[in-house]
Amino acid sequence: MSDGVVQILVAVAFAAVAAGLAIRLRLGLGREIVVAAVRAVVQLALVGAVIAAVFRFPALSVAFVAAMVVASALTAGSRLRGLRRPRLGAAVAIAPPALVATGVLVLTGAFDATPRAIVPTAGILLGGAMAAATLTGRRMLEGVRDELDAIETRLALGDDVRTALAPVLRTAVVTGLVPAIDQTRSVGLVTLPGTFVGLVLGGASPAEAARTQLVVLLALLLVELVAALLMAEAVSRAATAPGERVVPPPPDGRPRRG
Numbered sequence: 001m002s003d004g005v006v007q008i009l010v011a012v013a014f015a016a017v018a019a020g021l022a023i024r025l026r027l028g029l030g031r032e033i034v035v036a037a038v039r040a041v042v043q044l045a046l047v048g049a050v051i052a053a054v055f056r057f058p059a060l061s062v063a064f065v066a067a068m069v070v071a072s073a074l075t076a077g078s079r080l081r082g083l084r085r086p087r088l089g090a091a092v093a094i095a096p097p098a099l100v101a102t103g104v105l106v107l108t109g110a111f112d113a114t115p116r117a118i119v120p121t122a123g124i125l126l127g128g129a130m131a132a133a134t135l136t137g138r139r140m141l142e143g144v145r146d147e148l149d150a151i152e153t154r155l156a157l158g159d160d161v162r163t164a165l166a167p168v169l170r171t172a173v174v175t176g177l178v179p180a181i182d183q184t185r186s187v188g189l190v191t192l193p194g195t196f197v198g199l200v201l202g203g204a205s206p207a208e209a210a211r212t213q214l215v216v217l218l219a220l221l222l223v224e225l226v227a228a229l230l231m232a233e234a235v236s237r238a239a240t241a242p243g244e245r246v247v248p249p250p251p252d253g254r255p256r257r258g
Helices: 003-024 030-056 060-077 086-107 115-146 148-156 161-186 194-201 206-239
Strands: none
Touching (some): 030 060, 030 115, 060 115, 086 115, 086 206, 115 161, 148 161, 161 206
16 A cells, blocks of 8 residues: 555544544534545645646746635635625735735745745735634624623723724734744744745755744734734624614624614
8 A cells, every 4th residue: 555545544534533523522513524624635636736737837826826815715704704795804804914925025035936935925824814814703703792791881981982892802813813823932842834844855954944934934923913903803893883883793794784
């Protein structure tokens, strides 16, 4: 049996155990885990073929990055049903910080202006922005609903809407940034991130790999912070009604009545 087949079988076994535990514990995630695993298999197989074409024809890199933006917005939007246009809100929060940071890294020479460097860098930053926006948006939506009494009390005492929502916004942004901060704090001690490992396996020196990984990690911190702030702002706007009132966005994202 080839090494490739063994790797695939081991990966499938991990997913099967995860799904089995979710079902056994009645977490309601069994089907979602299976679907995610199947999608990962299909998508990675397709991406391998597409990336090969992108590397041969550089013009395709623009289309590939655009596809990543759309995919990240669709994924994050599916978790943010409380917004009227969750996918658009997710795209606005995710794309600008990630793409601007990618451009800065390329223009300053931190990475080569080639598809082989641009596409993975954009993918890493888009993935980080997507995670931060999703976590922040979900926490913000929950906070507006759960803390409505406290928010209304602050409004009654004379605070404007932005001030009344500030504690919820801060909590949501902190929640969205926890994974990025923990990853940065523990790099090299608990985790060896993919960029570092990939460069070392590709023949780069450990020092070069460490420098590149440092740039990516610190860029991610800023990208994820901006994405979290943009998403929190989107939820704040969705929760703000005329007359300096706060109305929690409905769970299904449909427009309010009355």
